[in-house]
Amino acid sequence: MAKSYYLPKDDNGKVALLDLLATRLPIYAETLEVSPADLASLQADAAAFRYMINAHNVIQGNARLWTTFKNLQRDGVAGTGAFPPAANLSAPVPTVPPGIITRVTALIARIKTARNYTEAIGQDLSIVGSNQIVDPDGWKPIIDIAIKAGRPVIQWTKGDADSIEIWADRGDDKGLAFHTITTDPAYTDASPAPSTSALWKYKAIYRLRDEQVGNWSDVISVAVGS
Incomplete structure (x- = not known):
């Protein structure tokens, strides 16, 4: 523990x-x-x-x-x-x-x-920390987004999770769909940029021992393309 x-x-x-x-x-x-x-x-x-x-x-x-x-x-x-x-x-x-x-x-x-x-x-001597009970059911990632070199960078805090699962909506009427699983706290989405401007949306959920845990993040969006 x-x-x-x-x-x-x-x-x-x-x-x-x-x-x-x-x-x-x-x-x-x-x-x-x-x-x-x-x-x-x-x-x-x-x-x-x-x-x-x-x-x-x-x-x-x-x-x-x-x-x-x-x-x-x-x-x-x-x-x-x-x-x-x-x-x-x-x-x-x-x-x-x-x-x-x-x-x-x-x-x-x-x-x-x-x-x-x-x-x-x-x-x-009080130099031993107390036991921490990890309850992943209440976890909810807070994700932020920035544009660097024209590409979306999804930022998140790892905490006690093993990784994070990211879903993306490319503004193509297909809705949110699985994109990747990553351990990078500043993940760069290297997907090809659209030929015209579009609004990409993302949501994410923590993973622990190869399973989704907790709650989905709020959906965030960013304008991409020319």
């Missing part, structure tokens, strides 16, 4: 992972052959990133307070004229070089190739 990527997308999630690793990884350091220097770097990164997140939140909250005060002073008719307090930050921690997440993901990659690494250790 496919797994999602372990790294959270938001900063709060990332700093929580760093905090957890800084606390839990020392337990497995010898087993995973993680050096004292690696641990010290990780813990410094976790402390610095946590300080930055907290400072950022304090400053943002203080900025909102000052914005409210500024607007009241500018346009209000009543209230106190006392300035709000400045942002009150805690004492800074030691700085670290740029690239905190780059360093931690590189360390995690090394951990996962360690001889004694196990899935259970990965789960305890």
Whole structure:
């Protein structure tokens, strides 16, 4: 079963992972052959990133307070004229070089190739993504079209599908008919152009394990020919 990527997308999630690793990884350091220097770097990164997140939140909250005060002073008719307090930050921690997440993901990659690494250790360190349930019945491709060198280029996103099946209508009163199956996310229709201008239409459906899955895309059209 496919797994999602372990790294959270938001900063709060990332700093929580760093905090957890800084606390839990020392337990497995010898087993995973993680050096004292690696641990010290990780813990410094976790402390610095946590300080930055907290400072950022304090400053943002203080900025909102000052914005409210500024607007009241500018346009209000009543209230106190006392300035709000400045942002009150805690004492800074030691700085670290740029690239905190780059360093931690590189360390995690090394951990996962360690001889004694196990899935259970990965789960305890929160460096294993959750299982993803793939439900192709709800899939519906979104296709776009562009003209390049006089030929239609059908653009689509592959996602978890194996390929896409494209049908085409050449404006010849035959309607939509099978055209091709492709894995190219920018497929060029090399069919001969008509001698006169015509409106070509396309629709597509995802394929998984050599079968159509999900729903047909919306029909899109493009003018071709002279």
